[in-house]
Amino acid sequence: MKLAKNLEGKIREVYERVRYMLATSGETVISQVSLRQFFSGNRDVDLLLSDVSYVDPFYGLHYRGLSLEQVLQQLPKPQGSVFPYAGGLYSLLLTGEMPGEEEALEVEDLWKDRAAIPQHVINVLKAMPAETHPMTMFSQAILALQTQSQFTRDYSNGLSKEDYWKITLEDSLDLTAKAPGLAATIYNIKYGDGTLREIDSHLDWSANFAHLIYKDWDQHYQDLCRLFFVLHADQGTGNVSAHTACLVNSALSDVYYSCSAAMNGLAGPLHGRANQDCLQWLLGIMENFDGSLPTMSQLEQYVWDTLERGKVIPGYGHAVLRCTDPRFAAQLEFGKQYMADDQLFNLVEMVYQVVPDILKKQGKAKGIWPNVDAISGTLQYHCGVKEFDFYTVLFGVGRMLGITVNLVWNRALALPLERPQSITLQMVQDRLHDTLNISGLRSDSYL
Numbered sequence: 353m354k355l356a357k358n359l360e361g362k363i364r365e366v367y368e369r370v371r372y373m374l375a376t377s378g379e380t381v382i383s384q385v386s387l388r389q390f391f392s393g394n395r396d397v398d399l400l401l402s403d404v405s406y407v408d409p410f411y412g413l414h415y416r417g418l419s420l421e422q423v424l425q426q427l428p429k430p431q432g433s434v435f436p437y438a439g440g441l442y443s444l445l446l447t448g449e450m451p452g453e454e455e456a457l458e459v460e461d462l463w464k465d466r467a468a469i470p471q472h473v474i475n476v477l478k479a480m481p482a483e484t485h486p487m488t489m490f491s492q493a494i495l496a497l498q499t500q501s502q503f504t505r506d507y508s509n510g511l512s513k514e515d516y517w518k519i520t521l522e523d524s525l526d527l528t529a530k531a532p533g534l535a536a537t538i539y540n541i542k543y544g545d546g547t548l549r550e551i552d553s554h555l556d557w558s559a560n561f562a563h564l565i566y567k568d569w570d571q572h573y574q575d576l577c578r579l580f581f582v583l584h585a586d587q588g589t590g591n592v593s594a595h596t597a598c599l600v601n602s603a604l605s606d607v608y609y610s611c612s613a614a615m616n617g618l619a620g621p622l623h624g625r626a627n628q629d630c631l632q633w634l635l636g637i638m639e640n641f642d643g644s645l646p647t648m649s650q651l652e653q654y655v656w657d658t659l660e661r662g663k664v665i666p667g668y669g670h671a672v673l674r675c676t677d678p679r680f681a682a683q684l685e686f687g688k689q690y691m692a693d694d695q696l697f698n699l700v701e702m703v704y705q706v707v708p709d710i711l712k713k714q715g716k717a718k719g720i721w722p723n724v725d726a727i728s729g730t731l732q733y734h735c736g737v738k739e740f741d742f743y744t745v746l747f748g749v750g751r752m753l754g755i756t757v758n759l760v761w762n763r764a765l766a767l768p769l770e771r772p773q774s775i776t777l778q779m780v781q782d783r784l785h786d787t788l789n790i791s792g793l794r795s796d797s798y799l
C-alpha cells in the first residue's frame with residue numbers, strides 16, 4: 353500500500369521530533385489550569401496533541417493547517433463534481449500532504465475492496481426493536497464489527513509495538529470503508545423495507561451512501577454527501593466523540609471499540625444530536641406560523657420564548673468557536689446555490705440574522721454564532737432525507753474519518769494510556785492556600 357509507505361517516513365520524522373522535545377525539555381510547563389477551567393470541563397486547557405486538525409476560535413476548523421475553503425478547493429474531485437473525494441481527504445489527514453488524484457483514488461479503491469458488511473452485523477441490526485434510536489443501532493453495528501479487528505487478533509499473537517500503527521491503519525481502513533454501508537443498512541432497515549444494496553464500484557465513497565439508500569439518481573444529493581462528510585470529518589480531538597475514541601484507544605482497545613464509544617458521545621444533544629434538534633426546532637417554528645415564514649419580529653419573539661423556557665438554541669454556540677463556523681458557511685453557500693427558494697432554508701437564513709444578537713443580549717453564551725448543526729439537517733431535509741433522528745448517524749460517518757486517522761497517529765507516536773488524576777474538593781481547596789475558608793469542608797471529610 354503506497355499510502356502506508358508514505359506515512360511511515362512521516363511518522364518516523366514526527367516520532368523523532370517528539371522524542372527530542374521530551375529529552376531536552378521534558379519538564380517545561382506548556383499549559384496550566386485555573387480553578388474556573390477545572391470546573392468548566394477544562395475549556396481552553398491545552399491538554400491533547402493532534403496534528404490532524406485544529407479549531408481556531410476566530411477562524412474555525414483547519415485540516416492539516418489548511419482552511420476549509422482551501423481544502424474544498426484543492427482536494428481532487430470526481431468528474432462532473434465540484435465537491436471532493438473523501439478518499440483524498442483521508443490521505444490528506446493521514447499524511448499532511450495534499451493528494452493528487454492517484455492518492456485519492458488509492459484510498460477510494462482500498463475502501464471499495466473492504467466495503468462489504470458481514471451478515472452477522474445485519475442480523476444484529478434487524479434484531480433490534482423498531483423504536484431503537486439510529487445512533488444506538490450505529491454504535492451497536494460498529495461494536496458487532498469488532499469481530500473483524502486485526503489489531504485485537506494480532507495483539508494476542510504478540511504484535512510488536514512498532515507495528516501497532518500499521519495494524520490500526522488496517523482496522524481504520526476496514527471500518528471507514530464500511531461506514532456508509534453501515535449507515536445505509538440502518539436507514540433501510542429502520543425507514544424502508546430492509547432491502548439492502550451492494551456498493552456501486554463506479555461511485556466514490558461519499559456518493560455511494562446516496563446509492564445505498566436508493567438516491568443515486570440525485571446528483572445534488574451525491575454532492576451534498578461529498579460536502580457533508582468532508583465538513584464533519586474532524587474538529588481537533590478535544591470534542592467529546594474524538595476525545596472518547598482517543599481515551600478508549602489509549603488502553604489499546606481497538607478501533608471498533610473506540611469508535612463505538614465515540615458514537616455514544618456523539619449521540620448527546622450538546623454534541624452531534626444538535627443537528628436533529630435544530631431541524632426539529634425549525635420545523636416547530638414553521639408549524640407555529642401555519643407553515644409560513646414568520647416575520648423578523650415574530651421570529652425574534654420565538655427565539656426569546658425558547659430561551660425563556662430554559663432551552664438552548666440548537667446549532668448556536670460552541671465550546672471553542674467565537675465566529676461563524678466555516679462548516680456552517682460552506683453549507684450556507686451550498687443552500688444558496690441549490691435550494692435558494694426552499695422555505696426552510698430561508699428560515700435558516702433568517703435565524704442566522706436574529707439569533708447571534710439575541711444570544712449576545714441575553715449575555716450567557718460565550719459563543720453566539722452558528723455551528724455546523726444549524727443548517728446540516730435542513731439541507732438533508734430538502735434533499736428528501738426527512739428522517740431527522742438519522743442525521744447524527746451521518747455526522748458519525750464523517751467523523752470516523754478524522755477519528756480513525758487520529759488513532760493511527762496516536763499509536764504511531766506511542767502515546768500512552770490516558771490517565772489524568774482526580775483530586776478531592778478538599779485538595780482543591782488546600783491548593784488555594786489560605787485564601788478561602790469554607791465552613792463545613794473539613795480536611796478529613798473527603799479523604
Ligand SMILES: CC(C)(COP(=O)(O)OP(=O)(O)OC[C@H]1O[C@@H](n2cnc3c(N)ncnc32)[C@H](O)[C@@H]1OP(=O)(O)O)[C@@H](O)C(=O)NCCC(=O)NCCS
Nearest residue numbers: 622623626664665666667668669670671716717718719723
Ligand atoms: C455547544 C455548547 C454545548 C457549548 O457549551 P459551553 O462551552 O458550555 O457554552 P458556554 O460556556 O457559552 O455556556 C454558557 C451558558 O450559555 C448557555 N448557552 C450556550 N449556548 C447556548 C445556546 N445556543 N442557546 C442558549 N443558551 C446557550 C449555556 O447553556 C450556559 O448556560 P448555563 O450557564 O445556564 O449552564 C452550547 O453552546 C450549546 O448547548 N449549544 C447548543 C447545542 C449545539 O448546537 N451543540 C452542537 C455544538 S457543535
